[in-house]
Amino acid sequence: MSGQCAQEAQPGLDPRSRLLCALGLCVAVAVCRSWPAALAGLGFGAACLALNSGRWGALARRLALVNVFFLGLIATVPLAVPGDPLLRLGSLAFTREGLMLALHMTAKGNAIFLIFWGLVQPLSPPRLGSALSALGVPDKLCLILSLTFRYLDLMRHEWDRLVTAARLRGFTPGTSRRAWGTYGLLLALLFMRAMDKSAAIHQAMICRGFDGRFRSLGGLRWRAVDTALGVAACAGIVLVAVLERGSA
Amino acid sequence: MHISEGVLSAPVLAGGAVLAVAGIAVGLRKLEGEALVRTGVLSAAFFAASLVHLPIGPSSIHLVLSGLMGAMLGFAAFPAIFVGLLLQALLFQFGGLTVLGVNAVVMGLPAVICGLAARPLLSRSGPAFAVGAFACGALSILGSLTLLYLALVLSGDALSVFAGLFFWAHLALMGIEGAITLVILGFLKRMRPELF
Amino acid sequence: MTLVELEGLTCGYQDRVVLADLNLRLDEGQRLGLAGHTGSGKTTLLKAIMGLVTPTGGVVRILGSECRQNGDFTQARRVLGYLFQNSDDQLFCPTVLEDVAFGPLNLGASQAEARAVALECLSMVGLCGFEERLTHRLSGGEKRLTSLAGVLAMRPKALLLDEPTTGLDPESKARVAEVLRGLDLALLVVSHEWDFLTQVTNRYFTLSHGHLHEAAEAPHLHHHVHSLGDLPHSHD
Numbered sequence: 027m028s029g030q031c032a033q034e035a036q037p038g039l040d041p042r043s044r045l046l047c048a049l050g051l052c053v054a055v056a057v058c059r060s061w062p063a064a065l066a067g068l069g070f071g072a073a074c075l076a077l078n079s080g081r082w083g084a085l086a087r088r089l090a091l092v093n094v095f096f097l098g099l100i101a102t103v104p105l106a107v108p109g110d111p112l113l114r115l116g117s118l119a120f121t122r123e124g125l126m127l128a129l130h131m132t133a134k135g136n137a138i139f140l141i142f143w144g145l146v147q148p149l150s151p152p153r154l155g156s157a158l159s160a161l162g163v164p165d166k167l168c169l170i171l172s173l174t175f176r177y178l179d180l181m182r183h184e185w186d187r188l189v190t191a192a193r194l195r196g197f198t199p200g201t202s203r204r205a206w207g208t209y210g211l212l213l214a215l216l217f218m219r220a221m222d223k224s225a226a227i228h229q230a231m232i233c234r235g236f237d238g239r240f241r242s243l244g245g246l247r248w249r250a251v252d253t254a255l256g257v258a259a260c261a262g263i264v265l266v267a268v269l270e271r272g273s274a
Numbered sequence: 275m276h277i278s279e280g281v282l283s284a285p286v287l288a289g290g291a292v293l294a295v296a297g298i299a300v301g302l303r304k305l306e307g308e309a310l311v312r313t314g315v316l317s318a319a320f321f322a323a324s325l326v327h328l329p330i331g332p333s334s335i336h337l338v339l340s341g342l343m344g345a346m347l348g349f350a351a352f353p354a355i356f357v358g359l360l361l362q363a364l365l366f367q368f369g370g371l372t373v374l375g376v377n378a379v380v381m382g383l384p385a386v387i388c389g390l391a392a393r394p395l396l397s398r399s400g401p402a403f404a405v406g407a408f409a410c411g412a413l414s415i416l417g418s419l420t421l422l423y424l425a426l427v428l429s430g431d432a433l434s435v436f437a438g439l440f441f442w443a444h445l446a447l448m449g450i451e452g453a454i455t456l457v458i459l460g461f462l463k464r465m466r467p468e469l470f
Numbered sequence: 471m472t473l474v475e476l477e478g479l480t481c482g483y484q485d486r487v488v489l490a491d492l493n494l495r496l497d498e499g500q501r502l503g504l505a506g507h508t509g510s511g512k513t514t515l516l517k518a519i520m521g522l523v524t525p526t527g528g529v530v531r532i533l534g535s536e537c538r539q540n541g542d543f544t545q546a547r548r549v550l551g552y553l554f555q556n557s558d559d560q561l562f563c564p565t566v567l568e569d570v571a572f573g574p575l576n577l578g579a580s581q582a583e584a585r586a587v588a589l590e591c592l593s594m595v596g597l598c599g600f601e602e603r604l605t606h607r608l609s610g611g612e613k614r615l616t617s618l619a620g621v622l623a624m625r626p627k628a629l630l631l632d633e634p635t636t637g638l639d640p641e642s643k644a645r646v647a648e649v650l651r652g653l654d655l656a657l658l659v660v661s662h663e664w665d666f667l668t669q670v671t672n673r674y675f676t677l678s679h680g681h682l683h684e685a686a687e688a689p690h691l692h693h694h695v696h697s698l699g700d701l702p703h704s705h706d
Binding site: 030031032036150151152155172173175176177178179180223226227229230231232233234235236237239241242243244245 | 522547551552556558560561562564565567568571573575576581584589592593597599601602604605606607620621
């Protein structure tokens with residue numbers, strides 16, 4: 027056949043450093059209460075985008091989706107916060123303080139989203155799994171994550187097959203009682219196949235020495251850039267803390 | 275059904291994270307061998323099912339099916355839901371790292387409680403089964419909406435209007451989830467009587 | 471050395487007998503082919519050898535020791551590599567390298583050792599460069615070869631292969647056959663494709679009504695084996 031396969035080093039940052047830095051920065055921004063800290067968070071988010079390669083179109087779409095939720099907040103929070111009314115709707119007052127609070131939440135939410143997009147979104151689920159495993163997350167949880175990702179596509183195809191088979195036999199999707207009954211049947215079949223499949227998968231695992239413990243292959247490498255990212259993230263967290271104290 | 279980042283207060287986020295860790299620990303404790311593998315594969319199936327758009331009138335909805343997960347997986351539903359939320363955050367950026375704990379509790383806790391509470395009824399037949407199956411689906415949605423309301427209100431009075439609107443706007447989901455859970459469990463019981 | 475010995479093996483579900491009083495021996499280096507119709511019990515036979523179904527009667531001996539309970543088979547499963555009919559059941563890890571390394575890690579290899587064995591087995595099946603590929607995005611042939619690498623990584627003495635060519639295109643079939651021919655292992659290959667069996671094995675059995683019959687000589691279809699296989703064609 028062919029020659030010996032070579033072990034190739036994974037390029038780029040260690041998923042552990044990405045995950046830990048994202049967690050630290052996101053928590054810092056999530057709990058801050060001051061405007062300077064939230065704005066600093068937006069700055070971190072923008073900086074983190076450099077660690078995700080391109081995909082600007084996808085980013086714009088996701089960002090728009092995130093902000094639909096915040097539009098809801100901007101519309102409702104000012105009604106619940108007492109203060110200087112900007113607008114009166116009958117007995118309800120739309121206050122300046124409330125608007126500022128809602129905008130503050132929006133800034134934080136966007137900052138956290140950008141940090142996540144820059145640091146975590148580039149990780150494939152298997153990379154995330156190996157990072158979690160290396161960080162001490164229980165084997166069993168890592169195995170559930172690994173299986174869920176592995177069989178997600180298979181289950182989606184299974185669903186498509188079930189729906190196609192039903193359509194070929196005259197099923198028309200709709201809101202009728204009958205259509206929903208059919209959806210229920212198809213979902214039941216999907217879950218039944220998943221259970222049958224899991225029995226076969228478990229047998230295959232047993233044949234390869236599975237004894238209930240899931241062992242990770244490891245192979246992550248912490249490099250100087252990871253330490254640098256860690257230092258930068260710590261500096262960011264300290265900055266948030268200082269800004270919080272300064273405006274308290 | 276989840277909360278976005280940047281909204282909840284620090285104590286609520288921390289409380290959610292602690293409860294989620296406890297829930298995962300309990301869920302994993304007795305999970306071994308084939309049951310562990312089944313949890314992973316069913317979690318994939320539930321994830322796939324939650325991505326399906328089902329038509330309702332001129333629009334469409336996604337199913338939650340948390341009550342059904344509770345009925346089928348028991349305590350293991352909690353780690354399965356957590357994994358689903360984690361993958362959802364990674365693949366679609368819905369929810370995120372800081373709210374993961376709160377979201378897992380909001381969805382997982384009612385699912386496990388309703389699933390376990392419904393089991394005695396699910397093992398019977400006739401109206402008792404139907405009531406149990408419907409209540410399992412409907413009440414786990416009610417529980418999730420209530421927990422979500424609490425998480426928002428506990429984070430500050432500022433969110434009370436939003437929390438109230440969110441609660442009432444989603445209440446109709448109870449009926450839909452109850453009905454579909456009843457239908458699915460009915461078929462499962464007929465095809466695999468040994469399950470319940 | 472006898473790797474597998476079945477004596478009076480009987481298997482069945484409720485009132486249906488699948489295998490009846492079946493005897494079979496697989497010695498080191500032997501290459502046995504087993505043909506039979508769908509539902510004739512070929513898969514049940516392999517699963518009984520692996521201890522995945524419980525026989526209703528008879529004896530399964532692996533390396534000379536009798537296997538009755540699940541625990542007895544733990545050792546047997548290190549010696550016998552079982553390739554499942556459906557690769558999706560067998561490839562349960564998200565990436566190729568993780569999947570191939572799963573067996574060695576369970577057998578106590580360190581992460582570095584498991585990685586080295588996995589890379590070696592991937593090169594044996596010709597899948598260099600596939601290490602980080604996602605298993606659910608592989609083609610049918612690649613899935614089968616990855617499963618084979620995962621089984622080989624356990625360093626078995628024999629392979630039990632359940633329909634290794636189902637659903638594969640002719641090119642992938644040829645590659646699977648080539649890899650199998652290059653292995654210095656005992657084989658028990660179950661297939662309904664005589665063409666394939668004649669390529670990788672040299673003694674043939676058929677299974678019908680729960681009984682095993684050895685074909686005295688190469689089956690008659692053997693005369694008709696050539697590159698076109700079962701495609702319609704003409705002879706000049």
